Amino acid sequence: MTGELSGQATTGELGYEGALRPGSLEEFVGQSRVRQQLRLLLDAATMQQRTPDHILLAGPPGLGKTTLSMIVAAELEKPLHQTSGPAIQHAGDLAAVLSALTPGEVLFIDEIHRMARSAEEMLYLAMEDFKIDIMVGKGAGATSIPLEIAPFTLVGATTRAGLLPNPLRDRFGFTAHLEFYADDELESVVTRAARLLEFDIAAAGVSEIARRSRGTPRIANRLLRRVRDYSLVHGVAGGTDAVQAALALYDVDAQGLDRLDREVLRAVVERFGGGPVGLSTLAVSVGEEAETIESVVEPFLVRAGLLSRTPRGRTVTRMGWEHTGIPMPPVS
Numbered sequence: 001m002t003g004e005l006s007g008q009a010t011t012g013e014l015g016y017e018g019a020l021r022p023g024s025l026e027e028f029v030g031q032s033r034v035r036q037q038l039r040l041l042l043d044a045a046t047m048q049q050r051t052p053d054h055i056l057l058a059g060p061p062g063l064g065k066t067t068l069s070m071i072v073a074a075e076l077e078k079p080l081h082q083t084s085g086p087a088i089q090h091a092g093d094l095a096a097v098l099s100a101l102t103p104g105e106v107l108f109i110d111e112i113h114r115m116a117r118s119a120e121e122m123l124y125l126a127m128e129d130f131k132i133d134i135m136v137g138k139g140a141g142a143t144s145i146p147l148e149i150a151p152f153t154l155v156g157a158t159t160r161a162g163l164l165p166n167p168l169r170d171r172f173g174f175t176a177h178l179e180f181y182a183d184d185e186l187e188s189v190v191t192r193a194a195r196l197l198e199f200d201i202a203a204a205g206v207s208e209i210a211r212r213s214r215g216t217p218r219i220a221n222r223l224l225r226r227v228r229d230y231s232l233v234h235g236v237a238g239g240t241d242a243v244q245a246a247l248a249l250y251d252v253d254a255q256g257l258d259r260l261d262r263e264v265l266r267a268v269v270e271r272f273g274g275g276p277v278g279l280s281t282l283a284v285s286v287g288e289e290a291e292t293i294e295s296v297v298e299p300f301l302v303r304a305g306l307l308s309r310t311p312r313g314r315t316v317t318r319m320g321w322e323h324t325g326i327p328m329p330p331v332s
């Protein structure tokens, strides 16, 4: 999913994201519970001069997992090494990363649920005892040589906490579940970003953007940039008119649903009588990957009360039917 309302980052966006990333826990908007929990964890470790427990950050795309990993390193005043699950295809890839860590370094593994199984075992031992076993040779003559590594803090991020094997999940001392942001929190995100972009936007425009951002800071920042483009090109101020015109141009509706969200709702209603329908069937019928539907589209539709996930499949709610504009058949 690559629309304006995908929580996933686009390649060209990475530069902007760097510039807009909050640099400390205090600057990080919202998620106040997670912030308090992290503050305590980091302060305690600093006082005792040890590395803090490993941290797992779980939640949909664009809610601030990468940002928080950078903040953890900054708060600890330690270097950050960033890698990701898909980059770790073999145990050897992980061994190379782990053996190069300096004491206290923060290792960030994004999309940790996509790491190779063979590397997971190595990670267990590393997380627990700061040791790894290096295999030397092949076949019957193979031996494993234990190697000490520097104490480090692992920060893992996942959009799919349910996919992590239990032994891995259990080795994180703290799991932060990031929630979608409330509208007033998104307003703070947009106000802050507008200031950094030196874009003058009216308060009413800010709240309009916040309302349409699906609870996601990345989307809020992205919509803000579209509105800024619009006001620049058309030479108009950043008020509600500019916001509405810009968002209409990008197909974002008043509740923040984009094309794919609406397609998913319509598919369930038109082709499956409102559900229940299984995830894979639904994914095929809208031509998207099941993972995208499950981790990007559904969390928002469920939160907005338009879709419900049941053991038998996905069902569109009464509000969801209303959103499609198709009359709901009477319950027989």
Ligand SMILES: Nc1ncnc2c1ncn2[C@@H]1O[C@H](COP(=O)(O)OP(=O)(O)OP(=O)(O)O)[C@@H](O)[C@H]1O
Residues within 6 Å of the ligand: 007, 008, 009, 016, 017, 018, 020, 021, 022, 027, 028, 029, 030, 060, 061, 062, 063, 064, 065, 066, 067, 068, 110, 159, 189, 217, 218, 221
């Ligand atoms: N709490 C926040 N306050 C201000 N800005 C935020 C906050 N959370 C996220 N952002 C902004 O949203 C953008 C996306 O955040 P981030 O990259 O950390 O998300 P993510 O959870 O790692 O997403 P993904 O799952 O796609 O990797 C960044 O540009 C960041 O500046």
Ligand SMILES: [Mg+2]
Residues within 6 Å of the ligand: 065, 066, 067, 110, 157
């Ligand atoms: Mg990220």
